[in-house]
Amino acid sequence: MLELKNVSVHYGRIQAISDMSFSVDEGEIVSLIGANGAGKTTTMRTISGLLTPSAGSITFAGQDITRMKAHIRVVQGISQAPEGRGIFPGMTVEENLDMGSYGRKDRTKVADDLERVFDLFPRLKERIKQFGGTMSGGEQQMLAIGRALMSNPKLLLLDEPSMGLAPQFIRQIFKIVTEINNQGTTVLLVEQNANQALARAHRAFVLETGSITHRGTGKELLANPAVKEAYLGVG
Numbered sequence: 604m605l606e607l608k609n610v611s612v613h614y615g616r617i618q619a620i621s622d623m624s625f626s627v628d629e630g631e632i633v634s635l636i637g638a639n640g641a642g643k644t645t646t647m648r649t650i651s652g653l654l655t656p657s658a659g660s661i662t663f664a665g666q667d668i669t670r671m672k673a674h675i676r677v678v679q680g681i682s683q684a685p686e687g688r689g690i691f692p693g694m695t696v697e698e699n700l701d702m703g704s705y706g707r708k709d710r711t712k713v714a715d716d717l718e719r720v721f722d723l724f725p726r727l728k729e730r731i732k733q734f735g736g737t738m739s740g741g742e743q744q745m746l747a748i749g750r751a752l753m754s755n756p757k758l759l760l761l762d763e764p765s766m767g768l769a770p771q772f773i774r775q776i777f778k779i780v781t782e783i784n785n786q787g788t789t790v791l792l793v794e795q796n797a798n799q800a801l802a803r804a805h806r807a808f809v810l811e812t813g814s815i816t817h818r819g820t821g822k823e824l825l826a827n828p829a830v831k832e833a834y835l836g837v838g
């Protein structure tokens with residue numbers, strides 16, 4: 604479904620990603636783990652089209668999207684719930700979700716997608732008229748994921764969905780990620796919470812200073828001694 608080939612990304616002269624290659628198959632949950640500054644967010648923003656690679660190529664569903672504009676990628680089926688959520692604080696839950704379906708003409712299907720979001724996150728339905736900015740961190744994360752689902756993506760990009768959340772919300776968010784995937788949406792997940800991200804992933808990659816250093820199934824990486832020592836808090 605998605606393939607990055609020899610991708611490099613620069614911020615001016617600073618190289619954030621070096622010669623990165625990986626793929627995501629349809630139906631998978633793929634996790635990208637790594638420390639602060641490893642390049643996880645840069646990778647996500649490059650896939651969603653907010654950054655352009657300085658080298659390499661990205662294909663999605665058989666199409667070269669390396670230089671495609673971000674809003675066209677959304678129409679093609681790539682949607683991102685960004686790091687830090689990025690919801691519209693002065694808009695209600697309903698308006699935030701509406702923004703996620705902006706421009707879609709298939710309004711009957713949009714109504715079905717809204718039902719899907721409310722089934723996944725009943726809390727959003729209860730709070731439909733509440734302003735986004737007054738919701739708790741966990742609720743805002745639900746709203747960010749819900750809004751991303753409102754474009755009916757084939758590939759959902761989740762950038763650190765567990766960041767800053769209380770433990771009960773973290774468990775809930777990861778459970779919902781699996782549920783979204785079971786419903787047929789392919790997921791690329793970026794996380795510092797390596798334990799959960801690997802446990803939920805079909806395949807995973809470890810990113811260190813802009814390069815992939817380990818790859819395997821989620822289970823393999825959970826059992827890998829080097830990954831355990833560096834990311835899972837056990838020797």
Ligand SMILES: Nc1ncnc2c1ncn2[C@@H]1O[C@H](COP(=O)(O)OP(=O)(O)OP(=O)(O)O)[C@@H](O)[C@H]1O
Pocket residue numbers: 614617618619637638639640641642643644645646686795
């Ligand atoms: N706008 C920017 N300008 C210059 N350098 C940047 C910019 N954004 C990120 N970087 C640098 O690029 C590298 C990768 O950053 P990135 O945010 O992708 O890492 P990350 O793995 O997502 O980290 P975090 O978990 O802290 O968000 C870092 O060295 C960072 O300092």
